[in-house]
Amino acid sequence: xxxxxxxxxxxxRTQEVNRPxxxxxxxRTPLRLDSGRTLNAYRIAYKTYGAxxxxxxxxxxxxHALTGDQYVASHHPVTGKPGWWETLVGPGKPIDTDRxxxxxxxxxxxxxxxxxxxxxxxxxxxxxGLDFPVITVGDMVNAQxxxxxxxxxxxxxxxxxxxxGGMQVLAWxxxxxxRVFSAVPIATAAWHSSxxxxxxxxxxxxxxxDPEWSQGRYLELGKEPRNGLAVARMAAHIxxxxxxxxxxxxxxxxxxxxxxxxSFNADFQVExxxxxxxxxxxxxxxxxxxxxxxxxxxxxxxxxxxxxxxxNAFKDTKTRFCVVSFTSxxxxxxxxxxxxxQALNAVAANVSFVEIDSDKGxxxxxxxxxxMFATISGFINAGAARRGLKPARSG
Amino acid sequence: xxxxxxxxxxxxRTQEVNRPxxxxxxxRTPLRLDSGRTLNAYRIAYKTYGAxxxxxxxxxxxxHALTGDQYVASHHPVTGKPGWWETLVGPGKPIDTDRxxxxxxxxxxxxxxxxxxxxxxxxxxxxxGLDFPVITVGDMVNAQxxxxxxxxxxxxxxxxxxxxGGMQVLAWxxxxxxRVFSAVPIATAAWHSSxxxxxxxxxxxxxxxDPEWSQGRYLELGKEPRNGLAVARMAAHIxxxxxxxxxxxxxxxxxxxxxxxxSFNADFQVExxxxxxxxxxxxxxxxxxxxxxxxxxxxxxxxxxxxxxxxNAFKDTKTRFCVVSFTSxxxxxxxxxxxxxQALNAVAANVSFVEIDSDKGxxxxxxxxxxMFATISGFINAGAARRGLKPARSG
Numbered sequence: 001x002x003x004x005x006x007x008x009x010x011x012x013r014t015q016e017v018n019r020p021x022x023x024x025x026x027x028r029t030p031l032r033l034d035s036g037r038t039l040n041a042y043r044i045a046y047k048t049y050g051a052x053x054x055x056x057x058x059x060x061x062x063x064h065a066l067t068g069d070q071y072v073a074s075h076h077p078v079t080g081k082p083g084w085w086e087t088l089v090g091p092g093k094p095i096d097t098d099r100x101x102x103x104x105x106x107x108x109x110x111x112x113x114x115x116x117x118x119x120x121x122x123x124x125x126x127x128x129g130l131d132f133p134v135i136t137v138g139d140m141v142n143a144q145x146x147x148x149x150x151x152x153x154x155x156x157x158x159x160x161x162x163x164x165g166g167m168q169v170l171a172w173x174x175x176x177x178x179r180v181f182s183a184v185p186i187a188t189a190a191w192h193s194s195x196x197x198x199x200x201x202x203x204x205x206x207x208x209x210d211p212e213w214s215q216g217r218y219l220e221l222g223k224e225p226r227n228g229l230a231v232a233r234m235a236a237h238i239x240x241x242x243x244x245x246x247x248x249x250x251x252x253x254x255x256x257x258x259x260x261x262x263s264f265n266a267d268f269q270v271e272x273x274x275x276x277x278x279x280x281x282x283x284x285x286x287x288x289x290x291x292x293x294x295x296x297x298x299x300x301x302x303x304x305x306x307x308x309x310x311x312n313a314f315k316d317t318k319t320r321f322c323v324v325s326f327t328s329x330x331x332x333x334x335x336x337x338x339x340x341x342q343a344l345n346a347v348a349a350n351v352s353f354v355e356i357d358s359d360k361g362x363x364x365x366x367x368x369x370x371x372m373f374a375t376i377s378g379f380i381n382a383g384a385a386r387r388g389l390k391p392a393r394s395g
Numbered sequence: 396x397x398x399x400x401x402x403x404x405x406x407x408r409t410q411e412v413n414r415p416x417x418x419x420x421x422x423r424t425p426l427r428l429d430s431g432r433t434l435n436a437y438r439i440a441y442k443t444y445g446a447x448x449x450x451x452x453x454x455x456x457x458x459h460a461l462t463g464d465q466y467v468a469s470h471h472p473v474t475g476k477p478g479w480w481e482t483l484v485g486p487g488k489p490i491d492t493d494r495x496x497x498x499x500x501x502x503x504x505x506x507x508x509x510x511x512x513x514x515x516x517x518x519x520x521x522x523x524g525l526d527f528p529v530i531t532v533g534d535m536v537n538a539q540x541x542x543x544x545x546x547x548x549x550x551x552x553x554x555x556x557x558x559x560g561g562m563q564v565l566a567w568x569x570x571x572x573x574r575v576f577s578a579v580p581i582a583t584a585a586w587h588s589s590x591x592x593x594x595x596x597x598x599x600x601x602x603x604x605d606p607e608w609s610q611g612r613y614l615e616l617g618k619e620p621r622n623g624l625a626v627a628r629m630a631a632h633i634x635x636x637x638x639x640x641x642x643x644x645x646x647x648x649x650x651x652x653x654x655x656x657x658s659f660n661a662d663f664q665v666e667x668x669x670x671x672x673x674x675x676x677x678x679x680x681x682x683x684x685x686x687x688x689x690x691x692x693x694x695x696x697x698x699x700x701x702x703x704x705x706x707n708a709f710k711d712t713k714t715r716f717c718v719v720s721f722t723s724x725x726x727x728x729x730x731x732x733x734x735x736x737q738a739l740n741a742v743a744a745n746v747s748f749v750e751i752d753s754d755k756g757x758x759x760x761x762x763x764x765x766x767m768f769a770t771i772s773g774f775i776n777a778g779a780a781r782r783g784l785k786p787a788r789s790g
Contacts, residue, residue: 201661209605231601235597262528
């Protein structure tokens, strides 16, 4: 049943930033960041599903993408919409919460309760804004370690995520290899390409061009760079879809019109759709979080962290990998997944690789993709048998 | 030798809008637009190169792309830079101005002297702004007809252009078929795809999100939506290059830095490059022109104008066509050129088609591409022989 509270008001969003309706862990051990700066204390907001078994061997960490959050399999408290991966995670789903204990944290730098630029900086009692340190995907992962410790979990049964979630999976496998029994990086890459940095930079420039952004101090000034963030989202959204999917879904169809309006209205359905994507996004996301998280992705380069040899990131790994890509994903094309697979092969890692035929582009990983579900089910069940977990309840 | 005047000042640009330093033709015959509206009078600014022969059979019309202009083979009066297609057009070049009379008009809706939204509306004595009628590629072409008449040219020897220039070439061939002996549409399409409309819409929203845009009235208010237009250009510029070209040219190289800055500065060369593309563009281009011209491209759909059968656009054509595409062009991929070729084949037109192997993306048509030069030379020379034009001077 959908919650009855009001959604999509700025108040609700501000409340989620500072008093999340999900669980959270306040970490008081300082976190040394890749930048060299230190966060003395921080919060990780998270959701869990299912139950941790007695020997704490059935935990699956789900890591989210750029604009995702901890609400992987339950209603979002700001939008009221279903969880972003309910197709995959839930009772009887490929990631079966009757069997596994699923943990999904909001990333450091996010805006759904984990510490980020919208959170209150304890030193000033004002939102961090641009005083928040620039973080990396590795920092996000390091910040999640105390959460796993909190549950007394020595080794995650699996870390799984798509897009930036996949980068976190790779960073977990590289930085905390003994703590990851299996890893499923989906629709992702070991480094962010020049073109992808370019698209992120367009988005950041769109946000920063909005006068309401106010050098990042909009929250304390009671402003909101809605237009800039909407433009950023629109540009990014194009990269999440394939040209084929756009053409099939919208083509050159006109929106509620018998003929072209000869104006700058949203004549074409694709324009109307994009505008809707932009405006609904700004209702739920913080503009500075968008800057910080895109920056973290740009900085991601697992090879560079290991002497420019990607294989070194996985040296002596015992983790079992399942790498998944989609044929029509042009944000993280299959060849970038292949590089991961080749690096894993170079260190004789246990890796399976599946390229899934889909015309839905990068977003395929969030959608109804039976072949992806079957791949993940198969990999998880085989891993569970290997790990000695009880099989799923029959029937 | 470079001119000695000042460049890149708003004054110079305003001057070029209303008192172009190139030739121009003031047309007093009303132009009925595709929207149903009428322009009672308008100006087409243009450059010519070479000399028209006695029987007026050696004229080549060069049509420009979205942000191009009439300065195809001579210095630009605002930027001071060389002409945008000097590689192709000039004495001894593939389009040899010792042999051909080259006409290059600024499009209707442009901002380099042809009537557009930045021009003074004679009814109000203020810049047109959004009162300017929304135009189509077909309108641009119809507006060029009086210029060809002005020179007494019955039939152009050739119409050639890339990108939106190629759309104009197709529109010339469809709307004024008897006036085009040969046609070279390069890196273009007979209709604008959903993804391309989406990218244009992002650009327009970026411009319109800039408060300086002031509902399009920025010129009369002494404002300028520089930030919005720069973001629009940055997003568009990514689509002009290939991922490979970006990766080869910039990769993840840092800009003048030994290490990442952990800030939102332009750490990566590709960021710095994009910002430069944005800021130099706004120095030379009018934001409303950008809105109008992108809209015209979105509206372009030659099949829809002909009962949804593209071949009908070319029925009974006598024009000789040479269609050119580039392997790495993802804005107008080769399959869209093939659709043009198939339509031409369906009406038994004289058509040759060359897909050029290049990793430079859409912008390849503006660059040093020997195979493109050879293709165009060969096609033009064969056409000239057929047309009975004198061969080029030997030597």
